[in-house]
Amino acid sequence: MTETVNIIIDGKPISVPSGATILQAARDAGIDIPTICYHEATTSNALCRICVVEVENSRVLVPSCVATVNEGMKVETKSERVIRSRRTILEMMDSTTDLSESPEILRMMEEYQAVPDRYPQAMERTSLPIDDNPMFLRDYAKCILCWRCVQVCADDAQYAYAINFSGRGYDTQISTFYEITLPESTCVFCGQCVGVCPTGALKPKRQWLLEQGRTPDEIMDLTRSERRARRRQTQSELSEKA
Numbered sequence: 018m019t020e021t022v023n024i025i026i027d028g029k030p031i032s033v034p035s036g037a038t039i040l041q042a043a044r045d046a047g048i049d050i051p052t053i054c055y056h057e058a059t060t061s062n063a064l065c066r067i068c069v070v071e072v073e074n075s076r077v078l079v080p081s082c083v084a085t086v087n088e089g090m091k092v093e094t095k096s097e098r099v100i101r102s103r104r105t106i107l108e109m110m111d112s113t114t115d116l117s118e119s120p121e122i123l124r125m126m127e128e129y130q131a132v133p134d135r136y137p138q139a140m141e142r143t144s145l146p147i148d149d150n151p152m153f154l155r156d157y158a159k160c161i162l163c164w165r166c167v168q169v170c171a172d173d174a175q176y177a178y179a180i181n182f183s184g185r186g187y188d189t190q191i192s193t194f195y196e197i198t199l200p201e202s203t204c205v206f207c208g209q210c211v212g213v214c215p216t217g218a219l220k221p222k223r224q225w226l227l228e229q230g231r232t233p234d235e236i237m238d239l240t241r242s243e244r245r246a247r248r249r250q251t252q253s254e255l256s257e258k259a
């Protein structure tokens with residue numbers, strides 16, 4: 018039989034399985050907590066902190082996507098401190114990153130009345146889109162470093178380990194090792210990273226070409242010739258090694 022613990026969220030007494038996260042407990046009780054870096058198919062790393070809640074007797078706000086429930090825990094998901102913290106996180110994100118293709122985050126900006134460009138002196142992400150393969154495009158000016166793509170590329174799904182964090186502080190970004198191109202890396206082009214990216218930083222090449230105004234026929238020709246060129250290069254590399 019599953020052991021349960023009794024907690025109170027926003028004044029509502031609930032009974033949840035021991036070991037559940039506060040986020041799971043809240044959602045099961047119909048209480049909404051916003052998430053960004055959390056994805057049900059990836060391991061949570063508590064990187065964005067949008068899901069923070071106030072827990073009685075805790076000095077700091079607690080990331081609900083990783084913190085687990087304890088017997089008698091009292092949680093506030095919408096206190097003044099929580100709301101202010103979420104608003105600040107959104108404002109910092111918006112001041113540094115191109116969120117134009119992040120509909121969920123833009124909706125949160127409205128809900129939390131976050132002021133766009135609140136920190137005009139913040140250093141913006143300015144990297145150019147990386148177009149190094151026929152399958153998808155990487156535009157890290159739109160990346161919020163949620164790490165979902167790294168997780169699915171690694172132990173959560175594909176075990177390819179083609180990408181990871183590189184750099185520090187403001188210069189942190191997702192990259193291949195030694196910044197080699199994706200075709201040179203261990204990437205198998207499964208597309209799972211594209212599927213979990215919440216910001217449009219990763220997108221199918223065909224979608225990107227359509228957005229650039231290319232016709233479907235042009236796109237077919239372009240991606241077909243890219244694939245042929247790539248295949249020829251791989252074959253010549255293999256015959257060099259043989």
Ligand code: SF4
Pocket residue numbers: 159160161162163164165166167191210213214215216217218219
């Ligand atoms: S590329 Fe997308 S999925 Fe990967 S860390 Fe950036 S925002 Fe997250």
Ligand code: FES
Pocket residue numbers: 051052053054055062063064065066067068069080081082083
């Ligand atoms: S959703 Fe919990 S820290 Fe990002």
